[in-house]
Amino acid sequence: MSTEVRVPTLGESVTEATVATWFKKPGDTVAVDEMLCELETDKVTVEVPSPVAGTLSEIVAAEGETVGVDALLAQVTEGDAAPAPAKAAPKAAPAPDAAAAQTEAGPEEPKLRDPEDAPSAKKLMADAGLSDVKGTGKDGRVMKEDVLKALTAKSDAPAPAAAPRAPVAASDEAREERVKMTRLRQTIAKRLKDSQNTAAMLTTYNEVDMTEVMALRDAYKDLFVKKHGVKLGFMSFFTKACIHALHEVPEVNAEIDGTDVVYKNYVHMGIAAGTPTGLVVPVIRDADQMSFAGIEKAIAEMGAKARDGKLSMAEMQGGTFTISNGGVYGSLMSSPILNPPQSGILGMHKIQDRPMAINGQVVIRPMMYLALSYDHRIVDGKGAVTFLVRVKEALEDPRRLLMDL
Known part of the structure; x- marks a missing residue:
């Protein structure tokens, strides 16, 4: 029996988080309440425990991915340790008839894994009356930043251009380290x-x-x-x-x-x-x-x-x-x-x-x-x-x- 691991409630006004670290990999045995991964929100770090004892059979949200509240993170197979099931080849495109049948059949479990627009982005689009926003997130997912850019472009005032970074000598660039700001630091x-x-x-x-x-x-x-x-x-x-x-x-x-x-x-x-x-x-x-x-x-x-x-x-x-x-x-x-x-x-x-x-x-x-x-x-x-x-x-x-x- 497979049990879903989902993003817990993150707190008041917090609607999304970034998957920071996975402590387990597919095929690892996990105990009840053992920490599976760590989520980073705008203010705090949230640890996600395993709801059951068994084997981590699949990781749905990879490290660095942005997820909303109640989004699917992983699947845990209850019971004794078992080999992780082979993942379906993502590059194998379904036949046209099969794809059409899948669309007509309606959303079931695959819908949980389909990319959804960030909740904060949905709210901004609803408030501003926007419907066609190009997403830059994974698989075309519309992020909050995409909506803000669309709103800026829509306004009369031109969007302020980001100050270009000063040129760096090649000898110095090799000695630099570029690290993405954490969500906490951005906030x-x-x-x-x-x-x-x-x-x-x-x-x-x-x-x-x-x-x-x-x-x-x-x-x-x-x-x-x-x-x-x-x-x-x-x-x-x-x-x-x-x-x-x-x-x-x-x-x-x-x-x-x-x-x-x-x-x-x-x-x-x-x-x-x-x-x-x-x-x-x-x-x-x-x-x-x-x-x-x-x-x-x-x-x-x-x-x-x-x-x-x-x-x-x-x-x-x-x-x-x-x-x-x-x-x-x-x-x-x-x-x-x-x-x-x-x-x-x-x-x-x-x-x-x-x-x-x-x-x-x-x-x-x-x-x-x-x-x-x-x-x-x-x-x-x-x-x-x-x-x-x-x-x-x-x-x-x-x-x-x-x-x-």
């Missing part, structure tokens, strides 16, 4: 550029004296680990300080929806994390209801999942504000880019000892530059500066967090 590039093109983004800067936070952390870090089983880091202080400031300047925790401003009466804090495959932003839901220990545990858990590529779609959606810590890489100053549709993102940086004038005397203090990038369409300069000042005040005197001052 990161598109979202960041869209953010710049859509939002009226500005950045305001300040600096914070980390003396008090560092002293408080040093005084209680051992007791904190002993009681809560997690290290006390700086991220919980910054998260708490941002939550405190968001309550005073709610427009930084809002988003624009058409002609409406949607104010969020909760804080789902995004914590940007760099991974070997690219930047991801896991979200700590209801961070405003958490203690320092709860925040540190959530950050540690999300960080581990991000490094292992185990974040789910749900864990990266719904954020209302984001914190990005470039200081862990040694950044002294930067301007973070908004994570749409959010209206604010805080950039943390390297802690560096600098001479400061305190009460008329020059003293050495551990200082950090802070940067708040914000959408000027919804956040005025006064609100942005006030937000950053409140974060600074809360970090320079952490007792303000306890007293809600």
Whole structure:
């Protein structure tokens, strides 16, 4: 008995994926829930397990192929291992009568393997009223990019020509390596550029004296680990300080929806994390209801999942504000880019000892530059500066967090 292996549900708004890696080949024995392949979507990597124990008899979607939700990936023959059946010669064209009979007979199992237009492409064509779009995908499959090109060609404005690559000497070309961008990297590039093109983004800067936070952390870090089983880091202080400031300047925790401003009466804090495959932003839901220990545990858990590529779609959606810590890489100053549709993102940086004038005397203090990038369409300069000042005040005197001052 043969069992079909299909593309699982990929998450909200995700309609297609790319087959990244097959862990098995036809003829291999597989166990129940053993990983057969890995799919790469715009945001996460999805592993596809075997639904039954048996033999992988056929791979329908090869590596690099784009597949939609519920598309057929492979066939698994239940039971003991058996030799993989020989594939039908793809070059043997059916006789005209047979082909006609097959067409009249109606779609059965072969339809599952016929190339279908990408779901995202179908939706775009339906919305734009397009019907005749030339596909560049496998077997003439219409991809989302094909529809976008057709829409661009249809508009009055000419499509901007891609900048040609500068000529490369033959001796240099032999030493170059060309690697196709992953879907995650393509999505990161598109979202960041869209953010710049859509939002009226500005950045305001300040600096914070980390003396008090560092002293408080040093005084209680051992007791904190002993009681809560997690290290006390700086991220919980910054998260708490941002939550405190968001309550005073709610427009930084809002988003624009058409002609409406949607104010969020909760804080789902995004914590940007760099991974070997690219930047991801896991979200700590209801961070405003958490203690320092709860925040540190959530950050540690999300960080581990991000490094292992185990974040789910749900864990990266719904954020209302984001914190990005470039200081862990040694950044002294930067301007973070908004994570749409959010209206604010805080950039943390390297802690560096600098001479400061305190009460008329020059003293050495551990200082950090802070940067708040914000959408000027919804956040005025006064609100942005006030937000950053409140974060600074809360970090320079952490007792303000306890007293809600």
